[in-house]
Amino acid sequence: MxxxxxxxxxxxxxxxxxxxxxxxxxxxxxxxxxxxxxxxxxxxxxxxxxxxxxxxxxxQAWVETVTEAVEKALAAEGSARDRLLSWFDTYVEFLTRHKGAAWRITSALGDEGSPFAAKCRTYLNANQRIIDTLASEGAMRADVDAMQLCRLVGGVAAVVDNSELDAEAARSMLAVVADGVLAS
Amino acid sequence: MxxxxxxxxxxxxxxxxxxxxxxxxxxxxxxxxxxxxxxxxxxxxxxxxxxxxxxxxxxQAWVETVTEAVEKALAAEGSARDRLLSWFDTYVEFLTRHKGAAWRITSALGDEGSPFAAKCRTYLNANQRIIDTLASEGAMRADVDAMQLCRLVGGVAAVVDNSELDAEAARSMLAVVADGVLAS
DNA sequence: TTGCTAAACGGAGACACCCTCCGTATCGTT
DNA sequence: AACGATACGGAGGGTGTCTCCGTTTAGCAA
CATH class of the missing domain: 1.10.10.60 (Homeodomain-like)
Structure with missing residues (x-):
């Protein structure tokens, strides 16, 4: 060029x-x-x-930092629930950093032809990493997969972004998702 | 006229x-x-x-049937979890019946100026009715409110609609939400 | 330096969309 | 039958994405 x-x-x-x-x-x-x-x-x-x-x-630029964000969330102190919530927080923060991005990216999940396909893969891998780690501690329900998690948390992020909800409102919804995917 | x-x-x-x-x-x-x-x-x-x-x-026409759908879901046999899931199923089915409606209506939650404000109120009331009934049986977590539930399930519905997911994929996500809002 | 060609540029305009405006047609009452 | 209020139609204004092509420029070779 x-x-x-x-x-x-x-x-x-x-x-x-x-x-x-x-x-x-x-x-x-x-x-x-x-x-x-x-x-x-x-x-x-x-x-x-x-x-x-x-x-x-x-x-592109900020998506590339997601991998390191995963490791940071996993390395933190605390229970499996705490670390999962910490990751969810980060994930939603990423997705809502640009207005409208959360819904667009979450919509593209599973659509290989989308311009966001590469980003989706990054996010799926990140969530898979979380699931693998927490599952090895026996903290996750067995039937949860990365796509599901991406969609659930992406859905929350999209709503948070769209309605401009504050961090606390986001956290309370994320807590519901976390409790739903953790082993009871 | x-x-x-x-x-x-x-x-x-x-x-x-x-x-x-x-x-x-x-x-x-x-x-x-x-x-x-x-x-x-x-x-x-x-x-x-x-x-x-x-x-x-x-x-408008199909929204008006939502109230009766709530009562039907509540009147069904089964555990609190079963009835909650049954309602979630119905709710998602309603929202996804018209392509694109789930996201538009869920986006309008909390926006009084939206053309969908009346629909949002109907849905909020429906979910409040569910919460009240299940809470009186001691089955719900205390800190869940109707707006939160509308947003969570609406988010799932939006994703299901957008990605054209099948009923089973929807159900597995709804199960996560249900387990997250039910008393453990 | 100069000349040449492939690459890159700019912006007019095609097309699609939501919505407005106003001259025309119709309804329903007197 | 006549007339006023009401409703109708579609041309066109404004804004958006994207294309096309004549013009300019970078970078290389002589």
Whole structure:
């Protein structure tokens, strides 16, 4: 790729991330991103085939930190329930960091053709890691799988994001999910 | 209202319901509804100020049966868990009957200004009725409220609807929620 | 440096969507 | 039958995503 193209691509992603994060997916138009990045819309569409692909690129950076977040949640002190809740908290925080992202990503679970497929895999692996670890301690119900967990917590995250609920409201819903998946 | 206006209104709602149900909210345009009902778009907008208001009207008929569904779920035989799951099943089935409705209605929870506010109240009351009944048997955790339950089950319904999950996948997620809200 | 070609750019405009506006047609009452 | 209030239709305004193509520019070779 030519040097000017690389520069433009990077600037577009950066500006788009700021806009999406601030205003949410729907409230940002491609014209707006183009204007902010000082390029034509044509340039946007050469780098990113659709608006969703651009969104995907804008979300890339923070998704890459999810693996380390899993390990951190697992390494913490406390009961299995505490560590699970800590992970749920982190997970929801990640998903709601950009307005509208939680629902879009959770919707894409199981859809290989989605622009978010790679992100979904990352999240599925993260949740699988949690399940494996807690299951080896005998703390998880046997019939819980990563997809289910992603969907349950993603659903909560989507609602929290959409209704702009505070951390406490989120936590009380996550507690329900946690109690439901832990061995009783 | 004039007789022709009444006829048109009814025909619009009926045709719109069929279209929305089949294709989902986003995939149906107002032009399409107008054409199906053989009226101009202007007529649509005289009867319904926005597309969402039309959607709300299209969903009205089946929402009205929700109260009786609650009583039926509560009257059934079985443990508190069985009856709760039976209600969850019904609730999700209601919300997913029209593609896209689950997320739109669940999103509107707590937003008094939404066109779906009346539906939200109906659902909140239904869930409150469930909570009250099961709590009087000592089967519910004390800190669960109707809004929380609506959001949890609505979140599951939205995911089920969006990913077109089968009844069994829905049930396994609902079981998690049920176990999380029942007294342990 | 200069010339050349492939790559990248910009933005006009096609198309789809929601919704408004207003001239025309119809209902129902007098 | 005449007339006023009510309802109708669809052209078109505004905004969005995305495409197309004439123009510009980067980077290499002579």
């Amino acid at each position: 030519r040097a000017d193209a690389v520069r433009n691509r990077e600037r577009i992603v950066e500006l788009a991330r700021a806009l999406f994060r601030e205003k949410g997916y729907d409230a940002v138009s491609m014209d707006e991103v183009a204007k902010a990045a000082e390029v034509g819309v044509g340039t946007l569409y050469r780098h990113f085939p659709t608006k969703e692909a651009l969104y995907d690129a804008a979300l | 004039r007789a022709d206006a009444v006829r048109n209104r009814e025909r619009i709602v009926e045709l719109a319901r069929a279209l929305f149900r089949e294709k989902g909210y986003d995939a149906v345009s107002m032009d399409e509804v107008a054409k199906a009902a053989e009226v101009g778009v202007g007529t649509l907008y005289r009867h319904f100020p926005t597309k969402e208001a039309l959607y709300d009207a299209a969903l």
